[in-house]
Amino acid sequence: MPKNAQWLLAARPQGIVSPSNFEWRETEVPELAEGQARVRVVYLSLDPTNRIWMEDRESYLPKLELGEVMRGVGLGVVEESKNPNLAVGDLVQGLLGWQRYYVSNGRDVSKLPKLPIPLDAYFGLLAHIGFTAYFGLLDIGKPKPGETLVVSAAAGAVGSLTGQIGKIKGCRVVGIAGGAAKCEWIVKELGFDAAIDYKSENVARALKRECPNGIDIYFDNVGGEILEAALANLNLGARIPLCGMISQYNNAAPAPGPRNLAMLLMKRALIQGFIVTDYASRFAEAGQEIVGWYLAGKLKYRTDITKGLEQAPATLAKLFEGTNQGKLLVEVSAAG
């Protein structure tokens, strides 16, 4: 049997997430019981929501206890199976955790279709990333041609897809990102109409300039001051899909909310939180459309891949520094 290695949640983060929150453990992979399958983890997805899972409270998933394997979405290959629904070589996705091997009961992973896309695109384009962009924008944002869509964390995994889908739907798309390189990328490579660098300019003022007709949809990945700036520029009937609040996750104490929430009242606007798993019954439909856009050259993605499970904690910290360029993945084992 191969050896397993795992990162355990060793301590709750106080403020910024840090490698000291995790503990490395080498262990055995258990023999499979009837109905089980051994999955070799290929990629782990690192996402802002990982920070939420480390807190000492329930979120949209049960609380993770100290000493448990760190929760993480992964993609893997079935290496051995005593489950009739999983065959050796099958590609699966699920909460595989921060470890080399995952033992599945067959119901806790999704079998992935073989698609004409690179393996990292299962995370860069599909899964919780692509489906979050797709359903958040289309189901809650309800974009109409000619409307103005603003996306925060626009060079991030979800934000970059959201803006491109907005373009496909005929919107004027304005992205907010940190730093000149990210801003250039979303405009020159992804076709956003404009970018706002929140590190170098006043976002509220820049939104007024770049959204001369106001904001119809604000796809929020960050919360905080940028949400406040967007609220100040809303159009009547605007929609705010609330996808994330990364600006808040590392706060030890909760920060005050936007001072102008009454804009929702004035503009008959909507903020709606959502979780991609609520749309699971429609993933196949969404995946087909997304892959179609990708193959037609209308949708690009970028992954930022760190090799080695050992690097997972340090790589997660990078996500909150905002230094990654593209969807952050850890390659736990070779894709081949």
Added chain:
Amino acid sequence: MPKNAQWLLAARPQGIVSPSNFEWRETEVPELAEGQARVRVVYLSLDPTNRIWMEDRESYLPKLELGEVMRGVGLGVVEESKNPNLAVGDLVQGLLGWQRYYVSNGRDVSKLPKLPIPLDAYFGLLAHIGFTAYFGLLDIGKPKPGETLVVSAAAGAVGSLTGQIGKIKGCRVVGIAGGAAKCEWIVKELGFDAAIDYKSENVARALKRECPNGIDIYFDNVGGEILEAALANLNLGARIPLCGMISQYNNAAPAPGPRNLAMLLMKRALIQGFIVTDYASRFAEAGQEIVGWYLAGKLKYRTDITKGLEQAPATLAKLFEGTNQGKLLVEVSAAG
């Protein structure tokens, strides 16, 4: 011709609204031109939103300029008409303003049907009050039998109807109001399941006690700390119709928003602002159902009527002190 009298907006309120914001003017009622009608104002409705209209900025309506007649929803009787659509004796409603007489062009008022209800019920049960409760709760809140509905400003004009409609729809209804008398009224007279006196207890704790199954709908009339307390107790998929934020209207500087807005994310919940006029095409349908409930004894209302246009400014101040008991009206002229 009768004499007119008017309250003009003389100064923008700084903090608490006060009689010194208004100026009294006596003037003539102009001769009617072709197409016009003279309306004698019977009731003026005083509402939290009046404070919004006094600000130096657009809201959901154009800004009111200094020196203009104070904006107000009124109910009146046509006394003279050169408009073929309005006959002497017709009952009309619209933005008649704080004055004795309004000259209508026939398109700026709605003709009211003659219904088997007292005249003050056109405001107590219908108009912007009743329709706000009806559409906010039913269209945004989407109550289902067995769900828990929490209403703030629950003894207020909109809140008291909202809670009763929630009971009709089979919800557990918890009202938040200020003071023992109001709390007793909503439970004993209106049939709410429980009341929380925000002046005498910690609302967050009381919500936990009174909503053992969590909150499915929070009908928000007040914003501020009570919104924060409600957010802390939301169920998955909760809905927050945002009807008003009266706790904020007298603030000179905007107060911070709720610190726990991320609950929207965790609970896939929704906050949606709305304005009753968006539902104008369905007022007739709603009115019929509301009057039916009233005649069946399922819906009660209470009005708090001050006599004399002269009293309008002082009466508005009372609204923000929360000392009124029921829908606040000013009787400008006799109903008969």
